[in-house]
Amino acid sequence: MFKVTFKFENSEDVSVFAAFGENLLEVARKTNVAIDAPCSGNASCGKCRVKLVGGTLDSKKTRHISDEEYAQGWRLACVSKICDNVEVLVPDIASAYRSRMKVADLSSPDEIKIFDDLKGQVCEAGIALKNDMEVVSIKMDVPSLDDTMPDNERLTRAITEATGMQIVRIPYAVMKKLAVVLRESNFDVQVVWRKNANDVFVYDVLPKDKPAVVAGLAVDIGTTTVSAIIINMLDGSILAKGSSGNGQIRYGADVINRIIESVKPGGSERLQKAVIEETINPLIDTMCRQAKISHNSIYRMSVASNTTMNHLLFGLNGDSIRTEPYIPTFFKTNSMYTADIGIKTNPCAHIIVAPNIGSYVGGDITAGAFVSMLWNKPEFSLFIDLGTNGEIVFGNSDFMFSCACSAGPxxxxxxxxxxxxxxxxxxxxxxxxxxxxxxxxxxxxxxxxxxxxxxxxxxxxxxxxxxxxxxxxxxxxxxxxxxxxxxxxxxxxxxxxxxxxxxxxxxxxxxxxVDIDNFIRAKGAIFSAIRTMLSYCDFDVSMIEHVYVAGGIGSGINMKNAVRIGMFPDVPLELYEYIGNSSLVGAYAMLYSSEAERKVYEVAKNMTYLELSAITSYMDEFVGACFLPHTDASLFPSITE
Known part of the structure; x- marks a missing residue:
């Protein structure tokens, strides 16, 4: 066995023992050392660079490392094998972007404008901005030798008298603290509950004099980036907002590599741990500090993510997603709790999941399509979400078609x-x-x-x-x-x-x-998917009346440049509208508004999913689009001019 030491510029060393011949990238993964590997160790991306600062590595030369860099000690972790005690420096450079966490400045109007805009649009659509969470003061008689009713029955009777509901559900987490809280408060408490048509679910029991914060967590789990907000469930205000790289990135930049990793022994657990323990929970910690609230104050969570990310979040087998006939374990579910998967919130917090539509069109697109409001407008609109998968919706208030293309990261x-x-x-x-x-x-x-x-x-x-x-x-x-x-x-x-x-x-x-070629293929996937879907629906580009572009790829997109390179159709630029991270905004809508949650499910139900791999013309379209702007210049008359 040999000692492998990973050194960092801004944190403590990490050491582990490895056997002769073990792959350095695999050693790093087992040790939870984040080395970015978008190609999942195929030596094609060149991003898993480390610097040899002590010992020896059996590492072959690749085109990604120049002779000068090789002489300086730079190696690719994925092609390096352990043959001696070794020390390597993991650099904090652009390729290590996974670990960067960003917390928003909520005093900036730009950070919350998209959420404020949504409120107005939702109200115009006749959807009420309210949910079933409440904080209510409940005063009970203090027990005595003449009144020996147990605590849970005493609380149940008081809630029944206050609500008229005969069924009151008190979960284990509340039962565990009930005796102490009731007696410390002299049986005068605040109850956080959710009142449905048939029952009352008790989330928490708090002392009367303690300020009650009823918060919710909305999360957009992207293949590359995870974004989240914490909101006040009673008034919809945003308490904290942040984003971080998805810790799963070291297992591959795309969903296929992640699925392949998940079916290896222990793979599902590693990927679930990467997204929960290394990404979501640290993000919650940071946002809770920013909002000055306790984790236990988060009583509900909503998730919008693609189909694969949903499966990996819950530790489910996703192998059937990538193989014909591409059947996932679920499209929709409402039976999950944060405590089931170790997310740091109140243990009674229920998880609302934006429904998936197909194997490669997930809840992030359902949520985004809801935010675009194309389902509520007569005009023919195109919704494009730019992420690791390029997902597209076309339609209006009468119909909606959706598809996905593998754009890569x-x-x-x-x-x-x-x-x-x-x-x-x-x-x-x-x-x-x-x-x-x-x-x-x-x-x-x-x-x-x-x-x-x-x-x-x-x-x-x-x-x-x-x-x-x-x-x-x-x-x-x-x-x-x-x-x-x-x-x-x-x-x-x-x-x-x-x-x-x-x-x-x-x-x-x-x-x-090489970078440009990768990007040309990514933009080609988007444009060819748009053309294929429009053709399938017997439409053409000239019939598009509005284009909504989503995705957290920067402060915005220069639409003229996106058209110039052949990524978007050559339609008047005033038809384009960048709506930012619509997936997160949709998750926010589902979290705060019960009616919006139901509407998102309705949008998903009314959307027809197209499997592009089953449409023979798609590959021909893709080949033509892998050019700047396209092999058919007539499709881009404004650029030609």
């Missing part, structure tokens, strides 16, 4: 050598001077923040600008030379956005031809 920074989430240091917008080829960009974090990588909106801008300036060809190859364009030993061209001295990372921030 490029829109969230994955599969891109300098890609990252939209956190501090990410280039989110860019222009390039056509003559000098010099870039001008804005960075998340504001003035003075050094760039360390590109988030989704920045990648769109950079590729569109490189194409507009004639620096790259329609195939994504570099065709101009200059100080910022260079080629490596393999002949792969790249464009430098920020040299190391001006960057906030340990190397230049650059985008290369």
């Amino acid at each position: 490029a829109f969230e920074g994955g599969d891109i050598s300098c890609g990252m989430r939209a956190t501090d240091g990410a280039i989110e917008a860019c222009t390039i001077d056509k003559e000098t080829m010099e870039p001008t960009f804005t960075v998340v974090g504001g003035e003075g923040t050094k760039p360390i990588g590109l988030c989704g909106s920045g990648i769109i801008d950079v590729i569109a600008e490189l194409f507009r300036c004639g620096i790259i060809s329609p195939k994504g190859k570099f065709i101009r030379e200059g100080a910022r364009v260079r080629h490596d030993q393999y002949g792969i061209g790249s464009y430098v956005l920020a040299f190391e001295k001006d960057a906030g990372s340990v190397k230049d921030v650059e985008i290369n031809e």
Whole structure:
């Protein structure tokens, strides 16, 4: 056995023993050391870089590590085997974006505007913004030798008198604390309950003089990013908001790799632990501190995520999702509690799950489609969610079709050598001077923040600008030379956005031809899915009356650039509307409004799911779309002009 030590720039070392020949990436995974591996260890992405600082590794050379970097000690963890005691540095650079957590500044109107806008739209649709959670004062007679009724019956009788409901459900967590709370409060308490048509469910019993906070947790579990808010269930106000990388990223950037990992021995448990213990619970801790509330004050949770993420969250076998006929364990469920899976809230908190529609169209799209309100409008609208899977809905108040395409993680920074989430240091917008080829960009974090990588909106801008300036060809190859364009030993061209001295990372921030090719395939998947679905419905692009674009890929998307590269249809730009993280907003609506929750289920029920793999024309459309902007220039007349 050999000692393997993982060293970090801003935290303590982690040491573990490993056998001769063990793969370094697998050792890191077993030790819960987060090394980003979007390709799940296939040596194709080049992101699992570590630096050898002591000992020896059996590590073969790859195209992702230059001779100079190899001499400096840089290795790919996925192709490195243990052969000696070894020390490796896990760098805190753009490729390690998984660990970055961001908590929102709620004093900024931009952070909560989308939630405020939703309230107005929901009210206009005739949906009441209220739920069945209440805090009610209950005073009971103090027991005596003449009144020996047990505590639970005493509370039940008092609630029945207050509500007229004969069935009162008191769960174990409340029973466990009941005796102490009643006596400390002299049987004058506050009860947190949910009153249904048939019964009353008691969530908590609190002292009369203790301020009662009734909070709810809404979570959008994306393949790459997890976003969440804590709200006041009584008035809908947002108490805290934050996001973090999904800890499962080290098991692969896409859902297929995650599913494959989940069916390995102990894989399901590892993936569930990564998303709950390493991602959701730390996010809850941070947000509770921000909101100055206890975890026990969170009495309800809503989840909007894709079908695979739902299965991995609950520890369910998802292998049938990826194999024909693509049947998941569930589309909808309302029988889960946070205590069942170890989420740090009140143990009685019920989990509301936005319903899935198909194997690759999940509750995140159901929630997002609800937020877009296309189900309540007569105009023909397109809803596009840009994530690791590109999911699309087309329809209006009379019909809705949905489909999903495997775009890969490029829109969230994955599969891109300098890609990252939209956190501090990410280039989110860019222009390039056509003559000098010099870039001008804005960075998340504001003035003075050094760039360390590109988030989704920045990648769109950079590729569109490189194409507009004639620096790259329609195939994504570099065709101009200059100080910022260079080629490596393999002949792969790249464009430098920020040299190391001006960057906030340990190397230049650059985008290369492999990155561009990955992104062209991602944008091609989106456009070909749109064309295929419209054709299936006997529609064409000219009939689109509104386009809603969702996804947390940055502060927004330059729609003109998205059209320029052939990602979106060439329709008038005023038809486009960026609505941000609609999945999280939909989860918020389900959490706060019981009527909205029912409506989301209705939206899912009325949506027809198309399996693109079963439509023969899809691959032909995809091949044509893997070009800037497309092999058929007539589809983009404004760009041609």
